Amino acid sequence: MVNPQWARSFVTLVETGGFTRAADRLGLTQAAVSQHVRHLEDEFGPLLIRRPRQIELTPAGQALLEYCHEVASAAKRMQLRLSDAGDASARCGEVSFITPGSVGLALYPLLLRLQLAHRGLVIRHRFAPDVEARQAVLSQQYELGLVTLRPSDRQLSATPFLEETLELVVPAGETVTGWEDLARIGFIDHPDGQAMATRLLMRHLPGNPGIRNIPCHGFSNQIALILEPVARGLGFTVIPRHARQAFARPDALQVIELGPPMVDTLWLIHRAEWPLSARSVWVLNQIREAWPATGTLPR
Template identity: 40%
Template sequence: RLYPHLLDLQVTYPTLTINYRFAPNGDIHNAILNNTIDIGLTTACPVNPNIQSEPIGEEPLLLVTPRHVKSPTWETLCQLGFIDHPDARHHAELLLGANFEQYQTAQLRPIKQSGFSNQIGLILLPVARGLGFTVLPANAVAAFAQQSAIKAHHLPTPVSETLYLSSLAGRVLPQRATNVANVIKANV
């Protein structure tokens, strides 16, 4: 949902280049530390004191199953299998841990892994084909093209991740990065 707004900014400032990519939180933190990016948007508050961050929003996490699953049970999830992605274990720990007592002792061990993708646009493809379930932020679920093939479940105990805007601590951001940060804050 942010990319169109950032492209509007690039149209206004043609010398600005938007480098918009999805990556695991740790990769974003490393890119900030290596000074290869000015700012990063993450769902994990950095523990490194060389990264400064501010919370700018909340992103609900959703359990996503094939469309035919009307009310997911622990047994159903175990039968389906888990579609893994770079942040999936973290997401599952937050959402499944809050909603399934069995998860507290299982931690996904009895749930077989049915697939893996590190491409945000492809993570739900095996779910849509009935090959498993996963846990994703609501925004990623809403962006999936085959909505009729999946079912996003709002569980009894909702869980959200905090979104953090991060940059290198002590660094004065260039105006271009400040402009991008302001667009992000206005549209989260």
């Protein structure tokens, strides 16, 4: 284990960029800071490249800095565990949640209602596709995440949380009986579009040539705008029901039912190394209680 005082001197040195400034911030002598760094270098090898007006981290120095940040983060989480154990304090503080845009459109009003009812609660929410959500939770930018595909990374705990129905959405008035009609209409893509379209169309049109063989007529990464080109007749898309229900011009769209509904499981993810904060557990319980079987939340 790294000596905490040495680690603090090292991190402060990196943050301030100089031994004198680090010593001033820590209330130590410059010689003491230098000695702490030498102790660390005796153990881990060269950590710094010293230049006249700056310092540069070696790979070993960068690894040590990341370790120190992880230790500090773990200590902060421990303090939160101890401070938010009570029921009242579980409704105070920040809850960070990163979700697909579709389900986020339904979840966000609920999260805001919780925040209005409990003014000490701070909601930080972001829309993101699976890859970004996984990385954000792994890098500790967000405590909670929802993804459509269960991750295999052992650093992530993943449990089934909610369900959402995928829909094949075409411009109003279009007739779709098979693959040829979809190829004629063209595809409107989005960050999870090809994956969702593949799952739905493989279920209902087995043996199809694949979504990549349909002309792509557009792409948007804004959940509120994905259906706009569909509404204007530029193509079809496959999107969760929540996103379609939130669209402002439902009369311009048509849902094609090729067979039984295609339901995706949304997996709740968080770092597996530590338990969730009490406030996050409370918020998740509120979501579960409010989420009806239809998957549609009241506004």
